[in-house]
Amino acid sequence: MIFLLSLWLSKLLSIIISACKLGQASNFPGKVALLITNDFLTHFKFNKEIKIILITGTNGKSTTCGLLCNILKSAGCKVITNKAGANLLSGISSTLSFHSDIFGNIEEKYLVLEVDEATLPLITKFIKVNFIAVTNLFRDQLDRFGELDTTAKLIEKGINNCSNATVILNADDSRVAFLKANNKKIYYGINRVIPEGSPLNDKIWLNDPQENTVCPECKSELVFTTKLMAHLGNYKCKQCNFKRPEPDFAVSGFKADDLIINFDISSNSFSQSKNNFFLPMIGLFNLYNALCSIAIAKTILNVTSVQIQKGFQSYSTIFGRGEKIIIKDKTAWLFLIKNPTGTTEILKTLSTVPNARFLIAINDDFADGRDVSWLWDARFDILSNHKKDIYVSGKRAEDMALRLKYANIHQDKIHIQENIVAGMNKSLKSLDSSEILYILPTYTALLELQRKGICKAAPKD
Ligand SMILES: [Zn+2]
Numbered sequence: 082m083i084f085l086l087s088l089w090l091s092k093l094l095s096i097i098i099s100a101c102k103l104g105q106a107s108n109f110p111g112k113v114a115l116l117i118t119n120d121f122l123t124h125f126k127f128n129k130e131i132k133i134i135l136i137t138g139t140n141g142k143s144t145t146c147g148l149l150c151n152i153l154k155s156a157g158c159k160v161i162t163n164k165a166g167a168n169l170l171s172g173i174s175s176t177l178s179f180h181s182d183i184f185g186n187i188e189e190k191y192l193v194l195e196v197d198e199a200t201l202p203l204i205t206k207f208i209k210v211n212f213i214a215v216t217n218l219f220r221d222q223l224d225r226f227g228e229l230d231t232t233a234k235l236i237e238k239g240i241n242n243c244s245n246a247t248v249i250l251n252a253d254d255s256r257v258a259f260l261k262a263n264n265k266k267i268y269y270g271i272n273r274v275i276p277e278g279s280p281l282n283d284k285i286w287l288n289d290p291q292e293n294t295v296c297p298e299c300k301s302e303l304v305f306t307t308k309l310m311a312h313l314g315n316y317k318c319k320q321c322n323f324k325r326p327e328p329d330f331a332v333s334g335f336k337a338d339d340l341i342i343n344f345d346i347s348s349n350s351f352s353q354s355k356n357n358f359f360l361p362m363i364g365l366f367n368l369y370n371a372l373c374s375i376a377i378a379k380t381i382l383n384v385t386s387v388q389i390q391k392g393f394q395s396y397s398t399i400f401g402r403g404e405k406i407i408i409k410d411k412t413a414w415l416f417l418i419k420n421p422t423g424t425t426e427i428l429k430t431l432s433t434v435p436n437a438r439f440l441i442a443i444n445d446d447f448a449d450g451r452d453v454s455w456l457w458d459a460r461f462d463i464l465s466n467h468k469k470d471i472y473v474s475g476k477r478a479e480d481m482a483l484r485l486k487y488a489n490i491h492q493d494k495i496h497i498q499e500n501i502v503a504g505m506n507k508s509l510k511s512l513d514s515s516e517i518l519y520i521l522p523t524y525t526a527l528l529e530l531q532r533k534g535i536c537k538a539a540p541k542d
Pocket residue numbers: 296297298299300301318319320321322323
């Protein structure tokens with residue numbers, strides 16, 4: 082009975098929040114329900130055939146989740162998912178409460194949730210899940226999670242709660258591939274070396290010194306035959322037998338330009354060897370996200386290549402992760418930045434765009450992580466040959482300017498404007514007609530632009 086009361090209250094709150102346009106009700110209703118019933122999630126009654134899929138990891142959760150949902154939808158499935166960023170217990174509780182009937186019954190057959198790493202064990206304690214995918218493990222918000230080992234242990238605990246779940250792991254990430262679990266494992270990875278003559282074939286892509294790459298078994302150094310980004314690649318240990326597992330789903334070749342990525346997948350699950358997918362997104366990190374979404378979709382349901390491709394094409398980017406906006410006849414793109422690796426990957430990709438200009442907006446509110454020392458681990462030196470002025474904005478604009486100075490960018494080229502909207506207007510004004518502004522904001526800086534109506538709606542509560 083208490084469950085039903087908290088469910089109804091949570092449903093009522095979402096109606097009020099939506100009716101009064103107070104936000105997307107993606108967290109608050111669930112938060113209230115959990116205050117009343119702390120095992121709220123255990124009481125939902127799922128469709129007997131339901132497949133529950135959780136996606137966790139440092140980077141790429143939202144994008145992978147979005148791509149997977151679109152693939153499933155293009156295969157005619159009805160899917161429930163959580164809104165971008167609502168990946169804590171409260172967000173997931175809100176999602177289930179919203180989609181259930183008034184007795185807590187959920188009829189849909191697919192539940193796809195992006196889950197924060199630390200929240201994974203909490204969810205799997207309450208819900209029996211069928212699949213858990215782990216995208217990667219990077220340093221992210223150290224002030225929240227502590228060291229990477231702690232994060233890996235949380236994920237292991239989450240997986241161990243569900244011994245029957247199949248886990249889908251990134252073989253190219255040594256920390257993910259060797260998470261300790263007795264579950265059935267499916268691996269995905271990129272087999273191809275970096276294409277000759279491609280802008281990706283640059284020293285920058287081969288060496289990210291800030292990521293440690295030691296053997297999880299014996300702590301010796303790992304050697305790489307291919308390194309694609311940060312510590313991801315084909316590795317083996319110098320001392321023991323530890324090596325990258327053979328992927329069940331492997332990208333066998335890819336070509337990337339500044340708008341799309343073309344790629345092939347080799348897997349026993351596909352009858353043809355050349356499937357020629359194209360992804361309307363940029364960056365190698367998105368190739369990993371697409372690959373992960375394919376590995377999950379193929380594992381849970383035998384989707385066809387055509388359905389996968391349709392899913393990719395219908396995918397509109399998740400809030401702030403590569404969103405195009407037109408302001409005063411000028412073009413700008415928004416890319417959320419939040420940790421060193423993600424930021425470095427975005428910089429690598431954008432540095433190959435000929436007419437790129439930059440506005441970097443750094444806040445240090447709770448949702449951004451209070452500690453901005455991660456700026457020193459991101460490879461801003463990639464911009465050191467950038468010819469044009471760079472604008473910095475946000476509460477920590479000064480820190481950002483200092484970071485750029487140490488990345489060998491002359492201080493005359495760095496413009497500081499703490500107010501983000503003013504920073505954006507100034508940088509737009511300085512563009513000539515052929516140039517594109519790339520805005521790289523942290524989460525709350527992005528929210529500020531959203532509140533001013535400059536970009537797409539974001540979760541507000
Ligand atoms: Zn070893």
